[in-house]
Amino acid sequence: MSEYRRRALIGAALCEIAERGSLDVTVAQIAGRAGVSAALAHHYFGGKEDLILATMRHLLAEFSSVLVAGLREAPDPRARLTAIVRGSFGREQFHHATISAWLTFYAKALSSEVAAWLLEIYQRRLNSNLVHALRALVPGRDAVRIAESTAALIDGVYLREALRGVPSTPESAIAVIEHHIDLEIRAVRA
């Protein structure tokens, strides 16, 4: 029962955060959505802060697993880049609820030591993956530079998607990133 409740509470927290577009969600709301009392949420997670951070960790872990799965099937470096991009805009990541939650967590990282630390891990991993794939295509210094701008562009496109009310397909977003990568690689080789 323990694991089931934790999962349910994290899922409920995710929905609630996304729906209200803010981290100002009460444990009563989250617990209510999960069909239990607020006291039980305190029982399983030490307090509100821990529940929120657990939810954040869940998002990061989910993204990470999608990324790893995509990378495993990529036959060559360029395909690895595409896998990273497509993973960032995958079906699970591109729901409005997920996007809203991400943006909210970004804001939280400004005030929470632990949240900032978690996000830094994610960013470092994304960057590391990008650099690793790029090193096989361009010289090391350019790989680092292109990885940086690509990561920033991913975040930027993601951010704009979060603010746009109407949902759209990830294809256009992916195309923007892919085009940027192609341009950068071609420019270095020319």
Next chain:
Amino acid sequence: MSEYRRRALIGAALCEIAERGSLDVTVAQIAGRAGVSAALAHHYFGGKEDLILATMRHLLAEFSSVLVAGLREAPDPRARLTAIVRGSFGREQFHHATISAWLTFYAKALSSEVAAWLLEIYQRRLNSNLVHALRALVPGRDAVRIAESTAALIDGVYLREALRGVPSTPESAIAVIEHHIDLEIRAVRA
């Protein structure tokens, strides 16, 4: 006195929001930093929401004026693009306090109708400026596309800067954007 207090309160709100990295600031904190009582803040702005939105409007207006001033001195279309980029990463905009406040407002736009509306105006204006400058350099369809990716890249670089603890010079950020613009323009012309 009226105008002086309003300015002081908005400035205090900006500092407080940036320092705490959250919109969860109490009117007592803001008023305290401005050296007045919380009741006075309610006297000048109808309520907390209005004070926050006024602060947001202040940020947007300040950025807008910087942008207009930069654009006026630009001699040609390419210089206009540089002016937009440099305006986005200008001294006033690149303080950690300002950046944090921006990100926090972005998060607020998810839950506040008015905040979303204000941000949309800013984004539309930035996009319009970019497209207008780009139209003189590349065909219309490409101008729209490049403006979109450039705006996203600006937001992304901005976002990553907000999360990085240590402050850095805007020059590297500007270089990333400029490089992207150059690549896109050159690719269209080739």
Next chain:
DNA sequence: ACCTCTATTGATTGATTGGTCAATCAATCA
């Protein structure tokens, strides 16, 4: 039947917050 441990909750508390209001103070005006 008895004990133990976990799951679960209703009730409560202590603290915080946004907002209100009557009262005070200072300046201006008739």
Next chain:
DNA sequence: TGATTGATTGACCAATCAATCAATAGAGGT
């Protein structure tokens, strides 16, 4: 001088929320 007006505040209120706690229920073992 006396009246009016705007600035300013301390005290207060109602609402909300995280957290705690005592109590109940049930499962499993002895």
